[in-house]
Amino acid sequence: MFAIGAHAQGSVTLFGIVDGGMLFLSKTQNASGSNGGKLTGFTDSGQVPSQFGLTGTEDLGGGLTAEFKLESGIDIGNGGYNDSNGNFFGREANVGLKGPFGEVKAGLQFSPFFNTLFDLDPRALSQFGSSLPIYLNYAAATGVFNANSLSYSSPRIAGFQGSLMYALGGQAGNFAAGRQYSASLSYQWRGLSIEAAFYDGNPGGTVQTNPPSTLGFEGRMVGAVYRYAKLTAKASYTNYKVAGSGVNNDVYGGGLDYALTPDLDLDGGVWYTSNRNDRSTHALMGAFGASYFLSKATTLYAQVGAADNHGSSDLGLEVGDAPTSLHAPAGTTVGADIGIRHVF
Template sequence: MNKTLIVAAAAASFATVAHAQSSVTLYGVLDAGITYTSNVQPALGQAGKSRWAMGSGIDQSRFGLRGSEDLGGGLKAIFTLESGFNIGNGKFANGNGGMFNRQAFVGLSSQYGTVTLGKQYDATQDFLAPLTATGSWGGTYFAHPLNLDRLSTNGDVASNNTIKFTSANYAGLQFGGTYSFSNNTNFGNNRAYSAGAAYQFQGLKLGAAYSQANLGDGTNANGATSSAIGGIASQGRVRTYGAAAAYAFGPAQVGAAWTQARLDNNAVALGTLRTDNYEVNAKYNLTPALGLGAAYTYTNAKINNGSTHWNQFGLQADYSLSKRTDVYAQAVYQRAAKNGIGASIYNGDSFANNLPSSSINQTAATVGLRHRF
């Protein structure tokens, strides 16, 4: 009898240890806002009229599963499955028809770094975006015009068929890269790759990244990425460069960023397109609960032999009701050059549904409620 009890106790203890070595976490963001958008184009409403709409606010609503298993010797198996959705109607978002449309990967992690395989963000989103307004406190509407640099992850921006390496943190320095397979007999038909690095010392943060997608002839729907980046079809190659810096002192943080997006060989009237974005941003916490943010971006675009530009300003006030729940109000104003393609504040949808302005001016103002779990 005693032996039986001892065996049962030992088995129970082993089961407890095995359970403690692995974990699965359900997490997510629920963000609902009411947004006013001015000067909506005739195809999307009456010319010059405004639109009130309920949907996603600062962030794209999402839920996910994140897990790990201790394999011993400092090695872990990890995975993430993440889905974005429209909180207004409950439908999956990002236009790719998949359930886990934001991220879906599995990998191994050790003291030297992490290797993961699946649908993942590239180096521009990992190392550069967190130092910009759209990639940190500002969210979707603070994205650079048209989001051609894809720093806002509200949209189908993660790369498919991707193997990623992210280093451990070496005295504040971290680096990494991705390679995304075309999954095609023509190896270069819709593949992508990226590399980047970040450094932090006390309140100073630096980041830089490069990414390139070779989209081929646009016939490979199972490749690394969409053939309509920024809603502009038929690019032969898309390249993104960028560098950013931020400095935090006391309750304040200031930052600056530059990105360049090049869309080559467009089989449309726009032709080859290059945009340079110059951003400055600041965040100040008036109290532990109340934060104020501001950002300005100047974007210059070269289209074939012509050029145009945009000026974009954004303000935000955010009040925390608890550690996980906050309310906010924000407004973004954009003004385009008179010789350009008009104003169009990015809202996370495809370009065709992105509410381009009927004039050179547009304002998007949002009030909302956000809960994290």
């Protein structure tokens, strides 16, 4: 009876995204790091991660709302996990409170650093040809899915809004193992937004996933977004530093999104990466995408791109078929994908 009464005061929503298509890559990287040949095949999550989940809210009165979110990545190619850190509901699993003071959440959640990366990416962190393959190539899932975490996001005051997150490693006798923290700050004025974020995480802790989601990773980011009518321009600088891997990479990126018609959206971006420890290791990636909205729920899309690797750089174009598509051999790799996305 108590459970029924509590449910009646709130709401629970089932949501999801189903995304799949065909992928072509002119090169792939084999186990030895050399050219493994062309790839033509089905791809799950060609543009955005396929996923499903539950969200719930309860109005507590006085402007205070209780909330929860459970989100799992799925692979529509085989029905298994994908983009979910190896766990059921491995994308998000948290509970919190929201009110005039802002929002507090506890549990598995995205870091402020990763959320800022999304805000500053001209292609909305597409699975193909965006800041996302760069991030995952360098730091895997560290800083994306943050377990055992507590966060606070402030309301926007005089144009400023900030977020803080602290994740506990949970390892007895070693408080620093698996410890992660992140923060972001943004300022909005008319069509201009300036954003900055950082992330610092230690390896270890009690959260065990495959691959490990807690590398020794430090990230720093700053960028700007400008919106005018149907056009949105974005530019950013990010530094990725991963302990023990030799990764200390600067990434400069930018691009445009233009709503050509109510049914057709075009976007494109370019990213240049360079290793501070070895300037001969660098890469240039560019991608262009078009999305045609058949309805509010169903979208057809096409994407093309190229990544040019030098030195020991192995930047790939696409996330969905990792590691085959997330890493690429030296030289230029060209790719394209077409697909369909449905949200519910």
